[in-house]
Amino acid sequence: MGPGRSQIKPGIRSITAQRPQGTRWTEIRGRALKSVCVSGNYVWGATTTGTVYYRTGVTAARQSGTGWAQVSGPPIRGLSYVSIGHCGVWAVASSGTIWYRSGTYGGTGSTGTGWVQVTGCSLVSISVGYNVVWGVSAIGQVFIRIGITAQRPQGTAWRLVGGSLTQIYVGATSNRVWGCDGGHHVYIRVGITGGETKEPPVNPLCLGNLKCPSRPGQCKAYGDPHYITFDNRRHDFQGTCKYVLVRHADFTVEARNVHRSGKSQRVAFCDHVEVNVHNYEIQLRSGSGKEVLVNGYRRSLPVCLSRKVAISIIGKNVQIQTDQCLSVLYDGRHSVIVRLPTSYKGKVSGMCGNYNGRPNDDNLMPGGQVAATSLLYGNSWIAPDDDTCPDTRPQDNFDTTDISAGDRRLYQRPDKCGLLRLPTGPFRACISVLNPATYFESCVFDMAAYRGDEDMLCENLEAYSDDCQAAGGNPGRWRTANRCPMPCPAHSQYNPCGSACPLTCAEPDPRPCVRMCVESCVCDQGYVLSGSTCIPRSSCGCSRDGNYYQV
Numbered sequence: 100m101g102p103g104r105s106q107i108k109p110g111i112r113s114i115t116a117q118r119p120q121g122t123r124w125t126e127i128r129g130r131a132l133k134s135v136c137v138s139g140n141y142v143w144g145a146t147t148t149g150t151v152y153y154r155t156g157v158t159a160a161r162q163s164g165t166g167w168a169q170v171s172g173p174p175i176r177g178l179s180y181v182s183i184g185h186c187g188v189w190a191v192a193s194s195g196t197i198w199y200r201s202g203t204y205g206g207t208g209s210t211g212t213g214w215v216q217v218t219g220c221s222l223v224s225i226s227v228g229y230n231v232v233w234g235v236s237a238i239g240q241v242f243i244r245i246g247i248t249a250q251r252p253q254g255t256a257w258r259l260v261g262g263s264l265t266q267i268y269v270g271a272t273s274n275r276v277w278g279c280d281g282g283h284h285v286y287i288r289v290g291i292t293g294g295e296t297k298e299p300p301v302n303p304l305c306l307g308n309l310k311c312p313s314r315p316g317q318c319k320a321y322g323d324p325h326y327i328t329f330d331n332r333r334h335d336f337q338g339t340c341k342y343v344l345v346r347h348a349d350f351t352v353e354a355r356n357v358h359r360s361g362k363s364q365r366v367a368f369c370d371h372v373e374v375n376v377h378n379y380e381i382q383l384r385s386g387s388g389k390e391v392l393v394n395g396y397r398r399s400l401p402v403c404l405s406r407k408v409a410i411s412i413i414g415k416n417v418q419i420q421t422d423q424c425l426s427v428l429y430d431g432r433h434s435v436i437v438r439l440p441t442s443y444k445g446k447v448s449g450m451c452g453n454y455n456g457r458p459n460d461d462n463l464m465p466g467g468q469v470a471a472t473s474l475l476y477g478n479s480w481i482a483p484d485d486d487t488c489p490d491t492r493p494q495d496n497f498d499t500t501d502i503s504a505g506d507r508r509l510y511q512r513p514d515k516c517g518l519l520r521l522p523t524g525p526f527r528a529c530i531s532v533l534n535p536a537t538y539f540e541s542c543v544f545d546m547a548a549y550r551g552d553e554d555m556l557c558e559n560l561e562a563y564s565d566d567c568q569a570a571g572g573n574p575g576r577w578r579t580a581n582r583c584p585m586p587c588p589a590h591s592q593y594n595p596c597g598s599a600c601p602l603t604c605a606e607p608d609p610r611p612c613v614r615m616c617v618e619s620c621v622c623d624q625g626y627v628l629s630g631s632t633c634i635p636r637s638s639c640g641c642s643r644d645g646n647y648y649q650v
Contacts, residue, residue, distance in 0.1 A: 125163065127154075127163055127164075129166065129167045130144065130146070130152055130167045131146065131147075132144035132145060132146055132152070133145055133146055133147045133179065134179065134180050134181060135181075136180075136181050136182050136183050137183075138183045138184045138185075138227075140157040140158060141153070141154075141157070141183055142154035142157055142164065143170075143181045143183050143188060144167075144181065145178050145179070145180065145181045145190070148174060149174035149175045149176055149177055149178035149192070150169060150170075150174040151169070151170040151174070151175075151178065151181060151190070152167045152168060152169055152170065153167070153168055153170060153210060154166070154167060154168075155167070155168050168210075170200075170210055170211070171210070171212075171213075172213050172214055175190060175192050175196075175198055175214060176192065176194075177192040177193035177194055178190055178191070178192045178193075178198075179191055179192060179193045179223070180224065180225060182225050182226050182227045182232075183203075183227060184226075184227035184228060184229070184269075185204075185205065185227070185228070185229045185230065186204060186227045186228070186229070186230060186231070186232055186247055186252065187199065187200055187202075187203030187204040187205070187211070187227070187252060188200035188203045188211060188227075189217075189225050189227050189232055190214075190225070191222050191223060191224065191225045191234070193223075194221075195221030195222060195223060195236070195237060196216060196221070197216065197217040197218075197220060197221075197222055197225065197234070198214045198215065198216055198217065199214070199215050199217050199252065199253050200213075200214060200215075201213050201214070201215050201252075202457070203252075204247075204249060204252035204456070205249065205330075205456040209456055209457060215253065217244075217253050217254070219256065219257045220234065220236070220242050220257040221236055221237065222234035222235060222236055222242065223235060223236065223237050224264075224265070224266050224267050225267075226267050226268050226269040226276075227269065228269035228270060228274040228276075229274050229314070230247045230248065230314075231243055231244060231245070231247060231269065231274060232244040232247065232254065232269075233260075233267050233269050233276055234267065235264050235265060235266065235267050235278070239263035239264055239265060239280070239281070240259060240263070241259070241260040241261070241262045241263070241264055241267065241278070242257045242258065242259055242260065243257070243258050243260055244256075244257055244258075245257075245258055245531065246531045246532065248532070248533060248534060248570070249330075249331045250331060250533070250534035250536070250537070251534050255531050256531075260288075262278075262286070262288075263280055263281075264278035264279060264280050264286065265278075265279055265280055265281050266278055266279045275287070275288070276288035300409060300420055301409055301411045301413060301418055301420050301599075301600075302401050302403060302409035302410075302411050302420070302605075302645050304403065304605070304606070304644070304645035305401070305403035305404075305406055305408075305409040305644070305645030306406065306407075306409050306420065306422060307406065309422060309424070311420075311424035311426070311440060312424065312440045312441070315424065315426070315438040315439055315440050315441070316329045316438065316439050316440070316441065316443070316444070316454055317329065317436060317437070317438050317566075317569075318344065318345065318436070318437045318438075318450075318451030318452070318454075319434070319435070319436050319437075319562070319566070320344065320354060320369060320434070320435045320450070321433055321434040321435070321541075321558065321559075321562045322368075322433055322541055322544075322545050322555070322558050322559060322562065323337060323366035323367060323368055323433075323497075323544075323545050323548060323549075323555070324336070324337075324356065324367065324368065324369060324433070324435075325537075325541045325544070326450050326451070326477075327537065328450075328451050328452035328454075328458065328461040329439070329447075329451055329452050329453075329454035329461075330452050330453075330454065330455065330456055330457060330458040330461055331458055331537075332452060332458035332459075332461040332462075333537055333540075333541070334450070334461075334462075334473040334476055334477065335473055335497075335498070335499070335541075335544060336450075336473050336474060336476070336477030336491070336496065337356075337366050337367045337491060337495065337496045337497055338356060338367065338477050338478065338481075338490075338491040338496075339356050339357055339358060339367045339488075339491070340355070340356070340481045340482070340485050340488035340489075340491075341353050341354070341355040341356075341373070341481065341482040341484070341485040341488070342354055342355075342356070342449075342450055342477065342480050342481060342482060343448075343449040343450060343480045343481075343482055344435065344437055344449050344450050344451050345437050345439070345447050345448075345449045345450075345451045346447060346448050346449045347443065347446060347447050349376065349423060350374065350375060350376035350377075350421070350423070350425055351373075351374070351375045351376075351449075352372070352373075352374050352425075352427055352437050352449070352451075353372070353373045353374075353375075353482045354369045354371070354372050354373070354435050355369070355370050355371050355372075355373070355485075356368060356369055356370060357370040366497050366545075366548045366549065368432075368433050369385070369429070369433060369434075369435050370384075370385045371383060371384045371385055371429075372427060372429045372435055374419050374427055376407075376408060376421055376423075376425065377404065377405060377407045377408055377421070379393055379394060379404050379408060380393070380394055380395070381393055381408070381410065381419055383417050383419070383427075383429040383431070384431070385431050385432065386431055389412060389417050389431060389630060389631035391410055391417060393410075398410070398646075399629075399630050399640070399647050399648060399649045400412055400417070400630050400631070400647060401603065401605050401645060401646065401647050402645075402646055402647075403644055403645030403646050406422075406644075406645070407421060407422045408420070408421050408422070409421075409645065412601070412603075412628060412630075412631060413428065413599055413617060414597065414599065414617030414618055414619035415430045415617075415618060415619060416428040416429060416430050416434075416436075417429055417431070424439070424440045425437075425438075425439060426438040426439075432558075433558050434558075434561075434562060434565075437451055439454065444456065448463070448465070449480055450476070450477065450480050462476050464476065464479035464480070465479060465480065474491060474493060474496050477491065478490040478491055497544075497548045499544060501547070501548075502543065502544065502547040503547075506543075506546075506547045507543060507547070509551075510542070510543045510546040510547060510551070511539075511543060515542075515546065515556060516539055516542035516543050516546065516556065516559065517539075518560065518577070519535040519538055519539045519542060519559070519560065519563055520535045520536075520539055524575075524577075525574065525575035525576060525577035526563065526564070526567065526574055526575065526577065527575070528572060528573045528574070528575065529563065529564075529567035529572040529573070529574050532567055532570050532572035533563070533566055533567045533570050533572060535563055538559055538562060538563040538566075541559055541562075542555070542556060542559035542560075545558070545559060553582075553583075556583070557582075557583035560577055560583060561583070561618075564577060564618065565617075565618065568596075568616070568617070568618070574595075576595060578593075578595070585618070585620070587620035588620060588631070588632055588633065589632070589633065590622060590623045590626045590633040590634070591620040591621060591622050591623060591626070591633045592620065592621055592623065593620055593621075594618070594619055594620070594621045595618050596616035596617075596618070597616060597617060597618065597619035597620075597621045598616065598617075598619075598621070599616060599617045601619070601621065601622065601627075601628055602622065602627040602628065603627055603628040603629070603647070604627055604628065604629045604634070604636075604639035604640060604642065604647055605642040605645070605646075605647040607627050607636055607639065620633075627639065629647075629649060630647075630649065638650075
């Protein structure tokens with residue numbers, strides 16, 4: 100291969116044990132590149148003058164792509180290396196400056212909107228992993244960029260890691276780190292946890308050997324309600340109909356909202372969730388009893404449907420998990436979470452958006468028109484079987500403009516919503532993991548709408564705590580006897596970090612649990628879960644093929 104020519108190895112995406120080295124090199128003409136980086140179907144490269152190109156038309160069937168296209172914006176002077184992955188596109192220049200390509204976080208294939216310099220460190224080598232970026236300085240120091248999230252794609256700080264290397268490479272999803280030093284020795288960083296790993300199903304008796312990504316895309320509706328799309332755009336909408344959260348050719352997820360008795364009639368809460376998948380209609384009803392209906396019939400948990408759908412209790416939530424790695428969680432009060440693997444990016448619609456990595460288009464109505472307001476957006480997604488439900492009117496929808504300056508100051512106090520971002524508060528370890536700004540604004544919104552109702556404070560603190568924990572953070576003990584206590588049923592105790600694989604009548608014996616802990620009510624010694632209640636193990640009903648039948 101001549102210098103400056105880009106090459107591709109055919110078969111690189113179809114390597115087998117019999118042909119791990121591929122068959123031959125094929126030259127990719129059109130550009131003379133100094134460096135090239137590949138992640139999935141995305142190929143980026145840089146010239147000696149700092150101009151950046153990406154390869155168009157790369158697919159599994161056409162691995163070489165169709166052409167080179169220049170990335171918009173002025174070149175970075177002396178750019179020497181580009182790295183791409185889930186964290187987006189990062190680059191370093193010969194001067195040691197570090198650059199992030201704005202709008203590329205999430206590995207969506209977007210070419211971004213411009214280069215943003217990331218300060219605080221000087222590097223000569225860089226590599227992108229899953230929500231981490233590693234780099235090496237000119238004198239061999241190794242650094243890791245921490246605090247990278249969808250809300251803060253540039254991260255928060257550089258942290259010095261021991262060791263001395265000249266080159267570094269990070270697995271795009273596994274976060275495994277390999278490197279070389281000046282003496283041509285090869286090293287691997289041991290003890291790394293995290294990354295995009297695969298998890299077994301919640302109910303292995305039902306879904307068998309299914310493995311789903313441990314960090315899927317997430318859409319959430321909580322409070323009264325606030326919708327946070329897969330691409331992290333927020334909509335505040337108080338309609339009281341049934342709405343499409345996620346629509347796909349293979350399934351739909353819908354939620355019905357109602358006014359709470361005795362509460363403001365300008366805000367609403369989720370009353371039940373409906374999932375249609377594999378010819379089953381599954382309803383998760385509100386209330387502490389965790390009521391589940393399948394095709395209109397009440398079922399005890401856990402439930403297994405044709406070994407394609409598992410319904411179980413996980414902490415405070417009832418979870419529906421399918422063989423497509425669709426996951427829906429509902430706490431029976433105010434919070435609905437939908438999780439999907441990245442294979443669904445750009446293939447869904449609904450209140451949760453299209454999951455394409457671009458929040459600016461998470462306001463498209465069913466016909467493709469752009470909704471100018473969240474009110475219009477919400478009204479457009481009324482479920483087809485609820486089309487007689489009237490649209491929500493502006494005067495019926497509480498809005499941020501309804502919050503007075505005095506109320507805003509009151510509810511921003513450190514003993515109210517300000518607790519979410521207090522540097523010395525119980526969430527101090529979460530702030531660098533998950534930006535609390537959206538949760539803080541939602542909290543102020545809800546408390547103003549409900550004139551200081553403490554339940555609104557608790558629901559927003561809970562939402563942030565749950566998401567921080569799911570992101571790998573460690574929320575402190577924010578619940579106290581006087582603030583947001585979590586009541587537990589008989590024969591159980593509150594645990595802020597209980598097992599995500601609790602003992603149940605269907606599975607009364609302990610098994611290894613690789614899932615992160617969850618806030619939950621843990622059954623006392625000698626008791627196991629029967630549905631949503633704790634009973635003596637000797638009082639359990641019968642289980643068969645992943646289903647539980649109460650006696």
